[in-house]
Amino acid sequence: MKIVIADDEEIILKWMKKNVELLFPEHEVAAICINGKQALDCCREFMPDILFTDIRMPVMDGMELLKQLKTEGKLPYTIILSAYDDFSYAREALKLGVKEFLLKSEIVKEELENCIQRAEEVLKNIENQADIQAEKKGEVKEFLENFLRDDVRITPEILLDWERLWGGNYFTIMLLRNANKTLNMNRVEEITDFFFQEKKQKVFCVLRKDSEALLLAEVGESEIEKLSLGIFETFISFGNSCISLNAGEIGKDCEDLKKIYKQAEKAADYQQFYEKTGVLNYACVKETGKEGQIWEVRFKGEEEIWMEHDYDRALENMQEIFDMFRKEMPDMALVRHLLLDFILNIYWNHLDETQRKKFSIDEFILISHCKSIRELEHRVLVYMKQFVEVLKASRPVYSEAVCKVIQYIEENYRENISLEELAKHVHMNKSYLSHLFKKETEKNIYTYLLDFRMEKAKKLLIETKQSVYQTGCLVGIPDSAYFSKVFKKNTGMTPLEFRKTT
Structure with missing residues (x-):
């Protein structure tokens, strides 16, 4: 000595x-x-x-x-x-x-x-106690590393082992992540031990990845928020400026371990997705609920802007939507779903068959795998700008009146549209409107309307299980015999033949 x-x-x-x-x-x-x-x-x-x-x-x-x-x-x-x-x-x-x-x-x-x-x-007693404690720490770490594997099932032996190692105290699991570098586990244990010694509570640290440590910590019944904030501030005080800390809920039994670990992991992924640092616990993670319905309404409104061909406004609005995502931090699965659905709707509803060949649906699916809001924003805006380029390049320059007629057809093709109705909509004589439309589009109005309805019918036959009659009704042709006749004339196949071959 x-x-x-x-x-x-x-x-x-x-x-x-x-x-x-x-x-x-x-x-x-x-x-x-x-x-x-x-x-x-x-x-x-x-x-x-x-x-x-x-x-x-x-x-x-x-x-x-x-x-x-x-x-x-x-x-x-x-x-x-x-x-x-x-x-x-x-x-x-x-x-x-x-x-x-x-x-x-x-x-x-x-x-x-x-x-x-x-x-x-x-x-000597302190040294012996330290040896016992170190041995127990090793056992707890080994237990956690083995137990948290996906293929492990709870057995009576595991329950007894957990009871021996932990006892009946309440606990939570926290994930400590460092965005910039590998964690030094010796340093992590030193800081956590320093913090918990003052509180006289147990804590065990396990390295899960190079930049992520799991903390199994004894906790009071309503202490998680205060405890996680205290640990985070302690790490900051020791010069760890780029860390994040995420805790699950409170558990007591072995059966709670995996559930609470998954909660902490979801909170950590959620925080990483929105590129935040600091403390974010599972209690603050938003699940898809009523807010999902609100966002769905918002995206339907965005699709209407595409119907109006106001592409500049569509791009500006999407930028605003991402700003709102960052501020409100909705459920990340909901965000990915809404954006993938939106991009696919634009792809199917606003691009014709030739235009769609320029894109790959497999590439759009990558939206659902984006790890951060920044990556997601980049992908979605790139796809939207590419859509706009293709649409602007292939869209003929029509007069204002013809554009209004085309837009009216796209919005009301399910209804019984007449030439008189269209002429009244653009404040023109119907004979002059019919002449002007044929001159600019090389199709008469009724042919254009029928072709548009057939494109919509093809999509319904491919993507839904609607009957031939129901499909006809949905595109504005409720007479199934007439619908089948014009569909065959347009495609060379009956509706049922078309469905079978696609």
Whole structure:
């Protein structure tokens, strides 16, 4: 063992050093110091097992020395060398962790020997306890690493093992992630132990990935938010500026372990998706609920803008939607679903067959695998801009009246549309409108309407299980015989033949 002695009286220092070395030749007096500052530096350098220190010393007194060592977590087994009138410091010294007091004026070799023997006994017990604790930590880590595999099922043996290792205390699981670099597990354990020692609660750390550690922590019934914030702030205070911390709910039994781990993992993925740091617990993660219906209404409105061919507005609105996503942080699965559905609707409803060949649906599916809102935004806006380029390049330049007629047909093709109705809509004579439409599109109005209805019918036959009659009704032709006749004329197949071949 290493021993440091601090006293401003030279005779005391020499007597102590001589007798310690005489009585315990196996121990080392690492330093003798004449003031508290010297003693502090020596304790930092030599990390002694035992410290003898006077209270009243120049430069830095004994109490200030003890406070500093305790703050730094380097306070050894401490014995105060005191005078009669130093006992006024006794209560404060005991709070700081002082183990014994020796009266300098009455100290003898036998008393010094007994004092060091008591220190040896205490330190040996502490060392044994540390070994037991280290062994238990190893067992808990091994249990967690094995148990959290997906293929592990709970057995009576596992339940008993968990009860032996943990007991009946409440716990939570936290995931600590560092976005920028690999975690130093020794440092993680050192910081978490430092935090939980003050609270007198258990904690075990397991490295899950290079940049992710799992913390199994004892917790009070309603303490998760306060506890996770406290741990996070402790890591920040030790210079870890890019970490995030996510906790599941509270559990008590072995059956809760996997569920709470998955909760912490979902909170961590959610936080990573929105590129946030700090603390975000599972209790704050939004699940798809009524907000899903609100967002669906919003996206239907966006599809109407595409019907109006207002592409610049569509792109601006999508940018605003992503800004809202970042602010409101809805369920990430909902966000991916809405955007994939939206892109596919544009693909099927606004591009013709030739235009669709320029794209791959497999590429659109990557939307559902995006790991961050930034990646998702990039993909969606790229697809939308590509759609706009294709549509603008292939769309003929029509007069305002013809554009209005085409838009009216696209929005009302399910209804019984007449030439008179269209002429009234654009405030034109129907004969002139019919002539103008044929001149610009090379189709008469009714042919254009019928072709548009057939395109919609093809899509319904491919994507739904609607009957031929129902399909006809949905595209504005409720007479099934007439619908089948015009469909065959348009495609060369009956509706049923077309469905079978696609």
